[in-house]
Amino acid sequence: MSFPWAKQYTPTNGFMRFMDEKLPLPRLVYNAVGAGYPVPRNLNYMWNFGVLAGFCLVLQIVTGVVLAMHYAANAQVAFATTEHIMRDVNWGWLMRYMHANGASFFFIVIYLHIFRGFFYSSYKAPREMIWILGVVIFLLLMATAFLGYVLPWGQMSFWGAKVITGLFGAIPLVGEPIQVWLLGGFAPDNAALNRFFSLHFLLPFVTAGVVILHIWALHIPGSSNPTGVEIKSESDTVPFHPYYTAKDGFGLGVFLILLSIMVFFLPNYLGHPDNYIEANPLSTPALIVPEWYFWPFYAILRAFTMDFFFIPAKLMGVLAMFSAILIWFILPWLDRSPVRSGHYRPLFRKFFWFGLIPAMLVLFICGGAPPYEPYVMLSQAATAYYFLHFLVILPIVSKIETPQPMPYSITEAVLGSDKKAVLGENASPAV
Amino acid sequence: MANSTVPADSADPALHGAETGDDGVRRRDFINIAAVSALGVGGVFVLLPLISQMAPSADVLAESSTDVDVSLIEPGQSIKEIFRKQPLFVRRLTPAEIAEANAVPTGSLRDAQSLADRTKEGHGDLLVTMGVCTHLGCVPLGAAEGENKGEYGGYFCPCHGSHYDTAGRIRKGPAPTNLVVPDYEFTSDTVIRVG
Numbered sequence: 001m002s003f004p005w006a007k008q009y010t011p012t013n014g015f016m017r018f019m020d021e022k023l024p025l026p027r028l029v030y031n032a033v034g035a036g037y038p039v040p041r042n043l044n045y046m047w048n049f050g051v052l053a054g055f056c057l058v059l060q061i062v063t064g065v066v067l068a069m070h071y072a073a074n075a076q077v078a079f080a081t082t083e084h085i086m087r088d089v090n091w092g093w094l095m096r097y098m099h100a101n102g103a104s105f106f107f108i109v110i111y112l113h114i115f116r117g118f119f120y121s122s123y124k125a126p127r128e129m130i131w132i133l134g135v136v137i138f139l140l141l142m143a144t145a146f147l148g149y150v151l152p153w154g155q156m157s158f159w160g161a162k163v164i165t166g167l168f169g170a171i172p173l174v175g176e177p178i179q180v181w182l183l184g185g186f187a188p189d190n191a192a193l194n195r196f197f198s199l200h201f202l203l204p205f206v207t208a209g210v211v212i213l214h215i216w217a218l219h220i221p222g223s224s225n226p227t228g229v230e231i232k233s234e235s236d237t238v239p240f241h242p243y244y245t246a247k248d249g250f251g252l253g254v255f256l257i258l259l260s261i262m263v264f265f266l267p268n269y270l271g272h273p274d275n276y277i278e279a280n281p282l283s284t285p286a287l288i289v290p291e292w293y294f295w296p297f298y299a300i301l302r303a304f305t306m307d308f309f310f311i312p313a314k315l316m317g318v319l320a321m322f323s324a325i326l327i328w329f330i331l332p333w334l335d336r337s338p339v340r341s342g343h344y345r346p347l348f349r350k351f352f353w354f355g356l357i358p359a360m361l362v363l364f365i366c367g368g369a370p371p372y373e374p375y376v377m378l379s380q381a382a383t384a385y386y387f388l389h390f391l392v393i394l395p396i397v398s399k400i401e402t403p404q405p406m407p408y409s410i411t412e413a414v415l416g417s418d419k420k421a422v423l424g425e426n427a428s429p430a431v
Numbered sequence: 432m433a434n435s436t437v438p439a440d441s442a443d444p445a446l447h448g449a450e451t452g453d454d455g456v457r458r459r460d461f462i463n464i465a466a467v468s469a470l471g472v473g474g475v476f477v478l479l480p481l482i483s484q485m486a487p488s489a490d491v492l493a494e495s496s497t498d499v500d501v502s503l504i505e506p507g508q509s510i511k512e513i514f515r516k517q518p519l520f521v522r523r524l525t526p527a528e529i530a531e532a533n534a535v536p537t538g539s540l541r542d543a544q545s546l547a548d549r550t551k552e553g554h555g556d557l558l559v560t561m562g563v564c565t566h567l568g569c570v571p572l573g574a575a576e577g578e579n580k581g582e583y584g585g586y587f588c589p590c591h592g593s594h595y596d597t598a599g600r601i602r603k604g605p606a607p608t609n610l611v612v613p614d615y616e617f618t619s620d621t622v623i624r625v626g
């Protein structure tokens with residue numbers, strides 16, 4: 001957002017003056033992430049994850065393009081070329097482990113980013129479009145991660161491909177033809193692996209496109225902040241550069257230390273050992289679970305074991321799993337409370353920390369556990385709560401809740417006082 | 432001809448450029464509709480090959496039948512075969528398993544079929560099914576020695592916990608129908624041809 005006090009770009013040499021007149025790219029960058037973009041001064045570390053997610057996307061694209069130089073998408077050799085990358089290609093082991101663990105870290109970052117949005121209601125007006133584009137990015141991310149996991153053609157790859165394409169087979173009438181169309185056959189085989197490779201290459205660039213829209217949409221109202229109080233004057237903000245480039249840089253350093261620990265010392269901790277067994281179309285591994293970042297949604301899928309009136313259990317599970325995410329699209333219209341930040345919403349806060357978060361943890365644990373009791377029952381209870389939270393509890397809470405007193409401005413929240421608050425709106429800007 | 436329906440008073444400034452017909456329809460609107468329709472039809476024909484290239488190719492569709500020798504399967508044993516790149520279970524049931532399957536009232540099942548419906552006459556002990564769970568397509572356990580056969584002594588799908596009985600019928604869990612019995616026939620007393 002171009003707040004009136006935002007610094008203006010001034011070219012400092014002849015070349016930059018030339019560029020600014022013909023193609024003002026430096027000006028665009030300056031206004032997007034440079035000193036030309038004023039940001040609330042009170043952002044906490046939960047506001048680090050957007051930049052980290054952007055970094056993850058770049059990391060995955062770079063390592064992915066490198067891996068694609070050595071990988072062959074053919075069912076006969078896919079598993080072998082993956083091992084060829086691990087053993088023969090210079091630094092291949094590093095590229096592969098960074099790409100695999102990079103996916104996990106991408107999801108850690110994205111989940112924290114999303115739950116930041118949940119708690120501080122970053123989805124509320126005027127930021128609905130940022131949120132909606134974010135959900136689109138999340139869906140793209142899940143599709144990309146799924147397609148990528150199929151490529152090594154291990155046991156989990158093969159059976160994951162079978163089960164996930166089977167989800168579409170649950171759709172009445174057109175389901176079976178859609179599944180056959182997706183696979184290019186009646187079971188995952190060469191045709192499926194080959195097209196999954198092509199799409200796994202394509203989708204990150206689509207994601208990058210939506211990310212640009214996401215950032216564009218963010219820069220119209222400007223960043224949200226932990227108080228949920230909108231920016232009122234210059235004293236509420238600091239320029240993005242150098243203040244937040246430095247803070248994000250620190251966060252990136254911590255992130256890279258953690259990623260390095262995983263890549264160098266525990267590269268297989270987040271993976272499934274069965275994917276080191278080559279795909280066998282005749283035998284499903286006894287304990288088959290998806291990657292950890294799909295567990296909560298996988299648990300919702302498995303929670304439906306009984307037919308629900310005329311809807312078969314299979315279709316019901318698929319519908320529930322997809323709607324668990326699609327419901328986020330209408331979240332801005334479910335939570336109607338005028339107060340944004342969870343800090344000033346006592347009732348909302350209780351349901352967030354003691355309702356939604358435990359329910360997600362239970363779903364996470366159940367999704368990774370075998371489909372026996374008590375996990376089935378637990379995931380059913382948690383699934384029920386999950387939908388209740390969004391569809392019933394949030395709308396009711398936002399109606400009946402009495403919010404706590406909020407600071408007049410971001411400046412007051414940080415410094416304890418705001419000259420304007422005392423002297424009135426027309427006072428000269430506070431320092 | 433193009434001007435045949437244009438009223439004589441088309442020079443009237445109020446109607447200039449409108450070329451309104453007798454029924455008040457502008458002929459220029461039709462040109463718009465025709466052009467956009469042609470574009471739409473063309474667009475569909477561009478999309479069609481782009482979509483249908485992903486459907487099974489000729490070599491995948493050119494699938495043949497599979498012959499299976501069943502003479503060496505002892506009661507209580509199963510073999511796994513490949514039929515159209517998917518697993519096929521051929522199981523010789525023990526008398527106890529047949530009795531168990533027949534003891535269940537057919538009407539009480541989610542997918543009502545008796546054991547006799549699922550086997551060939553004169554070969555009531557030979558159960559031929561696809562080894563593909565009808566939920567999301569995993570291979571159920573139970574065909575090989577020592578595998579979990581589930582709560583009904585048949586097959587158990589590890590993916591989402593579907594239980595099948597000794598006749599391969601769904602009894603518990605998310606799967607909607609029984610394990611599929613493919614088309615097959617006995618070409619001799621000991622050989623079946625599937626497909």
